[in-house]
Every structure is written in structure tokens, then in C-alpha cells.
Amino acid sequence: MAMTEKMTRAEAGRLGGKKTSKSHGKEFYQQIGKKGGKSTAQSHQEAFYQEIGRKGGKSTSLSHNKDFYKKIGQKGGQATSKTHDKSFYQNIGAKGGSAGR
Template sequence: MAQHDGKMSREEAGRMGGEATARTHDREFYQEIGAKGGKSRGDERRDDGKMSREEAGRLGGEARARQRDR
């Protein structure tokens, strides 16, 4: 485990959080958040009008985080 001054690094925390989420959610969950992100951020599309998987996943995660903050 990567620690600095007794604290967990952002990278380590992100990895652990991702693993915990993966244990509690299925493929459908990830598809849903990816679709939500794609719908809410349609302005960030590539020139050909399609969004990469990485971009859709990132945007879906951001959309889900905003929902949790409410």
C-alpha cells in the first residue's frame, strides 16, 4: 500500500474505491452511469459525434458523483 506520512495516496484511495465499487455493482451499473454521463455531456463529443469508452466512463462517473452530493 502506497502511503506518505501515514496517509493514503490519491491513487491508492482511487484504486481501493474502484475495487469496492466493482465488488458491489454489476456491468449494468457501469453501463447506466456511462449512458447518463454521455447524455448530460453531449457537448464534449469528438468530431465524428461519437464518444470514446474512456470519456463516457469518466463523464458517467462525474454525473454519478453529482447525484450522490445532492
């Protein structure tokens, strides 16, 4: 009698994920992502989000260089310029200029 190897939990999860991705589209994943986000928001405080943001930022800084931050800053600036007018920049400029150092 041949012994069969048991599948690990990780392998089972990977196979299940592949099967699910074949039968569900982008909208399915967006919907479950929103549902999970709402559930997480109800069960965690601000400190939780601060901590995961800190961890993510540290991880990103270890795996990316100065050019990465330059590029994402430029992309963010371009996106902001498309949705905000001159008065927005005047307002944030005034706030920055009056900030104490």
C-alpha cells in the same frame, strides 16, 4: 508515536473502484456510462468530439500496425453484411463511384 502515511488520491480511487466493482454488476456500469455520456453531450459541442476522436485515432495508430486495421475492417465488413442487403452495397458503390477525385 508512529506516523502513518497518507493515502494518495489515486490509491483511494483505486480502492474505491475495487470495492464498487465487487458490489455492482455490468448493468450499473452501463447505466452510469449512459448518464455520463448524456451529460457530456449536453455540455460539449461537435468540435470536442472531433478532437477526442483525432487524439484517439492518433494514439491507436501509434500502438497498432497494418494487420490490426485489416482485422477490424474485416470484422466491420462481416457485421455490416449481416445487417444490410445487396441494395445497400449497390447504393454505397454508386456513391463511391460518383465521388470526384
